[in-house]
Amino acid sequence: MAETKMVHSPTLTYFSMLSLLTLCPPFVILLWYTMVHADGSVLQTWDYLRQQGLQGFLEMWPKPTAVAWKIIACYGVFEAALQLWLPGRRVEGPISPSGNRPVYKANGLAAYAVTLITYLSLWWFGIFNPIIVYDHLGEIFSALIFGSFIFCILLYIKGHVAPSSTDCGSSGNVIIDFYWGMELYPRIGKNFDIKVFTNCRFGMMSWSVLALTYCIKQYEANGRVADSMLVNTALMLVYVTKFFWWEAGYWNTMDIAHDRAGFYICWGCLVWVPSIYTSPGMYLVNHPVDLGTQLALYILLAGILCIYINYDCDRQRQEFRRTNGKGLVWGKAPSKIVATYTTTSGETKSSLLLTSGWWGLSRHFHYVPEILAAFFWTVPALFNHVLPYFYVVFLTILLFDRAKRDDDRCRSKYGKYWKLYCEKVPYRIVPGVY
Numbered sequence: 123m124a125e126t127k128m129v130h131s132p133t134l135t136y137f138s139m140l141s142l143l144t145l146c147p148p149f150v151i152l153l154w155y156t157m158v159h160a161d162g163s164v165l166q167t168w169d170y171l172r173q174q175g176l177q178g179f180l181e182m183w184p185k186p187t188a189v190a191w192k193i194i195a196c197y198g199v200f201e202a203a204l205q206l207w208l209p210g211r212r213v214e215g216p217i218s219p220s221g222n223r224p225v226y227k228a229n230g231l232a233a234y235a236v237t238l239i240t241y242l243s244l245w246w247f248g249i250f251n252p253i254i255v256y257d258h259l260g261e262i263f264s265a266l267i268f269g270s271f272i273f274c275i276l277l278y279i280k281g282h283v284a285p286s287s288t289d290c291g292s293s294g295n296v297i298i299d300f301y302w303g304m305e306l307y308p309r310i311g312k313n314f315d316i317k318v319f320t321n322c323r324f325g326m327m328s329w330s331v332l333a334l335t336y337c338i339k340q341y342e343a344n345g346r347v348a349d350s351m352l353v354n355t356a357l358m359l360v361y362v363t364k365f366f367w368w369e370a371g372y373w374n375t376m377d378i379a380h381d382r383a384g385f386y387i388c389w390g391c392l393v394w395v396p397s398i399y400t401s402p403g404m405y406l407v408n409h410p411v412d413l414g415t416q417l418a419l420y421i422l423l424a425g426i427l428c429i430y431i432n433y434d435c436d437r438q439r440q441e442f443r444r445t446n447g448k449g450l451v452w453g454k455a456p457s458k459i460v461a462t463y464t465t466t467s468g469e470t471k472s473s474l475l476l477t478s479g480w481w482g483l484s485r486h487f488h489y490v491p492e493i494l495a496a497f498f499w500t501v502p503a504l505f506n507h508v509l510p511y512f513y514v515v516f517l518t519i520l521l522f523d524r525a526k527r528d529d530d531r532c533r534s535k536y537g538k539y540w541k542l543y544c545e546k547v548p549y550r551i552v553p554g555v556y
């Protein structure tokens with residue numbers, strides 16, 4: 123059976139699911155339109171909609187064109203090929219709720235390097251100009267919105283008729299199954315992992331490709347790249363590089379180990395990541411703010427520090443588990459809780475919970491530097507418009523909700539051991555505050 127996701131009341135859960143299913147697609151288009159055609163001004167878009175009404179909104183929505191489909195298809199096929207064929211070491215994922223252990227090929231960093239080198243070379247040698255991507259961005263997002271929706275319907279059908287493993291099941295409700303997904307790690311054949319493709323190789327990879335695209339667009343339009351854009355692009359690239367450096371670690375996180383392949387994760391990574399996560403850079407293309415070298419450097423360093431701390435939190439937890447609690451944490455033997463739990467197949471297993479280091483400050487301290495890093499790659503846009511900050515606000519809400527979902531899941535998994543952890547580490551995210 124599918125793990126129940128109703129952390130909030132059923133009414134609130136249905137309301138938020140239906141709202142996200144219906145509101146996210148038009149929001150992607152509104153955000154793109156505002157950034158690219160309305161000077162980044164929410165008021166300008168609002169005025170347009172007030173004057174033109176629904177008809178105006180429909181006219182604003184770009185139709186997916188052949189060029190858009192071709193760009194998406196070339197990119198998707200290229201990434202799928204790299205995922206399948208680049209060499210990489212064999213990595214075992216964490217034990218799933220049904221007691222399975224998925225196996226992956228860790229070739230993310232190589233795929234990342236090949237992708238960026240290929241993209242920059244295509245531009246440098248005049249074979250393909252990335253500004254074509256920027257100039258068709260609306261059509262690409264539109265095609266992604268519809269294409270990914272169909273993709274999620276196919277995932278839903280696959281979950282019913284051809285699940286890849288026993289980590290699959292229905293909640294008995296079509297909307298919940300479509301929204302949260304049916305399978306934990308659906309595959310095509312034995313080796314092609316669909317969530318690795320949607321989350322890492324399509325979604326996260328598109329973040330770096332689009333960050334470069336925005337930079338190149340500004341360069342080609344103005345003959346130079348403003349320092350604000352350089353800081354934004356550099357920080358986003360450091361973040362995505364960190365992600366691929368640590369990709370095998372990502373396979374132990376909630377997205378992969380707990381959230382099933384449905385609209386929430388897959389549509390989110392295929393559409394929301396390329397459009398919303400990259401939006402501060404999309405704004406900067408037409409707003410080349412000059413920060414001055416000193417301010418630009420301070421922002422860059424602050425952002426890199428936050429990305430490093432976020433990385434170190436994830437690394438600390440994973441090293442702690444990998445060494446079975448034997449490695450040092452901040453130079454000392456770690457303090458820990460040995461927690462037992464029962465899998466859905468009735469087996470008793472045990473896990474270690476770290477209660478010192480970053481994980482002793484609060485139960486989800488790693489979200490603090492994650493949010494601050496996003497702030498630092500947005501702040502080069504300064505404060506003329508509010509929309510570039512949408513991603514930071516969205517991320518804060520997402521991570522606060524995620525911390526609650528994770529706490530609830532861990533409480534039901536570990537019972538009294540989680541209670542003990544909460545007594546030892548009472549704050550959920552911000553030490554001393556929340």
Ligand code: NDP
Binds near residue numbers: 477
């Ligand atoms: P993690 O999966 O990394 O951590 C939560 C899990 O870790 C829990 O479910 C539990 O799993 C285990 N755990 C919890 N407490 C402890 C402990 N004290 N000691 C050892 N293990 C523990 O969280 P996330 O997936 O949320 O985050 C991973 C990374 O991704 C972070 O860097 C985060 O900032 C980033 N992120 C970014 C997002 C974005 O949109 N930009 C969105 C979400 C995350 P178990 O069942 O194994 O015990």
